[in-house]
Amino acid sequence: MATLPPGPRSSLGFMVRYLRDPIGCMLPLAREYGDPVLFPGNPAVVFTGDPAGIKAIYGADPDTFEPLNQDLGVFVGARSLILLGGAEHRRARKLMTPPFHGARMRAYGEQIVRLTEQRTAAWRPGQRVSMLDTLQHVSLDVILQAIFGVTDPERMASLSKLLLEITNGISPLIALVPSLRREFGGVGPYASFMRRRKHLHEQLDALIAERRAAGPREDILSLLLSARYEDGRPMPDDEVRDQLVLLVLAGHETTAIAIAWSLYALHRPENAAVLERLRAELEGADPAPDVMEKLPYLEATCQETLRRYPIAPAPSPRRLLRPFELMGYTLPAGMGVCAAIALAHFREEAYPEPMRFRPERFMERQFSPFEFLPFGGGSRRCLGAAMASYEMKLVLGTLLRRYRLRLDSLRPDTGAVRAANAGPARGVKMIVEELIARPTRAR
Numbered sequence: 235m236a237t238l239p240p241g242p243r244s245s246l247g248f249m250v251r252y253l254r255d256p257i258g259c260m261l262p263l264a265r266e267y268g269d270p271v272l273f274p275g276n277p278a279v280v281f282t283g284d285p286a287g288i289k290a291i292y293g294a295d296p297d298t299f300e301p302l303n304q305d306l307g308v309f310v311g312a313r314s315l316i317l318l319g320g321a322e323h324r325r326a327r328k329l330m331t332p333p334f335h336g337a338r339m340r341a342y343g344e345q346i347v348r349l350t351e352q353r354t355a356a357w358r359p360g361q362r363v364s365m366l367d368t369l370q371h372v373s374l375d376v377i378l379q380a381i382f383g384v385t386d387p388e389r390m391a392s393l394s395k396l397l398l399e400i401t402n403g404i405s406p407l408i409a410l411v412p413s414l415r416r417e418f419g420g421v422g423p424y425a426s427f428m429r430r431r432k433h434l435h436e437q438l439d440a441l442i443a444e445r446r447a448a449g450p451r452e453d454i455l456s457l458l459l460s461a462r463y464e465d466g467r468p469m470p471d472d473e474v475r476d477q478l479v480l481l482v483l484a485g486h487e488t489t490a491i492a493i494a495w496s497l498y499a500l501h502r503p504e505n506a507a508v509l510e511r512l513r514a515e516l517e518g519a520d521p522a523p524d525v526m527e528k529l530p531y532l533e534a535t536c537q538e539t540l541r542r543y544p545i546a547p548a549p550s551p552r553r554l555l556r557p558f559e560l561m562g563y564t565l566p567a568g569m570g571v572c573a574a575i576a577l578a579h580f581r582e583e584a585y586p587e588p589m590r591f592r593p594e595r596f597m598e599r600q601f602s603p604f605e606f607l608p609f610g611g612g613s614r615r616c617l618g619a620a621m622a623s624y625e626m627k628l629v630l631g632t633l634l635r636r637y638r639l640r641l642d643s644l645r646p647d648t649g650a651v652r653a654a655n656a657g658p659a660r661g662v663k664m665i666v667e668e669l670i671a672r673p674t675r676a677r
């Protein structure tokens with residue numbers, strides 16, 4: 235029996251294909267080499283989309299792995315959750331999980347609907363809008379209010395501008411190639427990223443000091459500051475700051491991309507019946523967030539979007555700290571392993587006609603967490619999954635209730651790499667056709 239799975243000799247061709255088609259690029263490899271597939275590199279990484287392989291990874295003792303992308307500290311902060319391993323990760327995760335609990339998200343429902351309405355209030359029939367830009371603003375507004383607790387419009391605008399400059403300024407090249415991260419005497423994308431980062435840290439330090447001085451509040455930052463580790467100590471301020479940066483980077487673009495993909499898929503001519511069914515469901519229901527959240531076809535549409543357009547096609551691999559058995563292979567310590575979402579979500583066995591956008595499949599059967607895993611899994615499953623799912627339903631529902639839209643171009647979009655995510659390549663440009671409802675309630 236071979237000890238390592240087969241795979242291509244070089245990962246270069248794959249990297250080029252990944253930049254062009256981040257969602258579909260893994261499928262030809264799995265067809266050619268099978269699943270799991272080994273990618274050469276330093277370290278070599280084994281990818282699998284097979285439920286048995288994914289179960290083995292997510293079900294393993296978390297101390298089997300450490301995070302691989304240690305070099306991302308400059309972007310997300312060296313103490314941020316995503317870069318911590320072992321006991322440190324467990325400790326920080328335990329402290330950060332309660333504020334993100336699904337039931338808590340409901341406190342932000344009205345805010346999410348209102349912020350969506352405010353960001354689109356100026357839309358007029360005939361106008362051409364970039365959905366991704368608009369949605370990035372909406373999801374940043376939600377993060378600033380729900381997580382940071384910032385409601386002053388001027389402060390929201392200045393933080394929002396800075397955060398967008400930072401996230402949009404992280405080019406895939408400097409994210410993927412550490413050797414390009416040089417300041418070159420203060421010019422170039424990395425130098426401007428570092429300047430903005432310094433400015434952001436100053437603003438976040440001021441915000442943390444204010445929240446510490448203020449009494450108890452509803453926002454996630456305040457909950458985090460009042461939480462205590464088992465030894466009774468709070469999370470130090472510089473660590474809280476790293477977590478805030480991570481939450482913005484992990485949370486705002488991903489959610490915006492997911493909703494933009496939904497709108498793209500729903501307005502493709504081949505999916506007209508899906509859009510019609512969803513509109514009928516929304517029109518027949520009360521627009522209150524707690525009702526909208528439970529609409530079954532809206533829920534299925536959001537799930538199908540996350541399946542068909544996985545935002546993290548192959549989330550950061552884990553490095554093995556000891557030998558690991560994966561689907562009959564013995565992988566050595568030092569090698570990387572990755573639950574490849576973009577392979578799992580296109581398996582014919584679970585999803586017949588996998589390229590078709592068909593929300594009904596989520597109403598016809600239940601998928602296991604090893605078949606449907608848009609938020610990853612195991613001990614590192616996305617911390618913001620409940621928030622993202624809730625926000626997706628409310629923002630999409632609110633937009634479809636208020637506007638009739640059409641795609642500006644019917645050219646298929648296979649996606650592009652944006653920072654570390656797979657998003658629509660052209661930002662989903664749409665034309666506002668009609669305003670069909672006033673804001674849902676007087677505010």
Ligand code: HEM
Pocket residue numbers: 315316317327480481482484485486488489492545546549550608609610611612613614615616617618619621622623
């Ligand atoms: C549709 C939107 C989103 C998608 C598809 C998504 C997806 C993911 C994925 C695939 C992972 C990696 C899991 C793994 O390694 O197994 C992850 C991690 C993470 N996500 Fe999300 N995410 C989304 C939104 C959010 C939001 C809104 C937040 C917070 C505001 C957030 C915070 C995080 C954090 C903190 C981690 C690191 C968890 C850890 O290492 O323990 N994400 N996300």
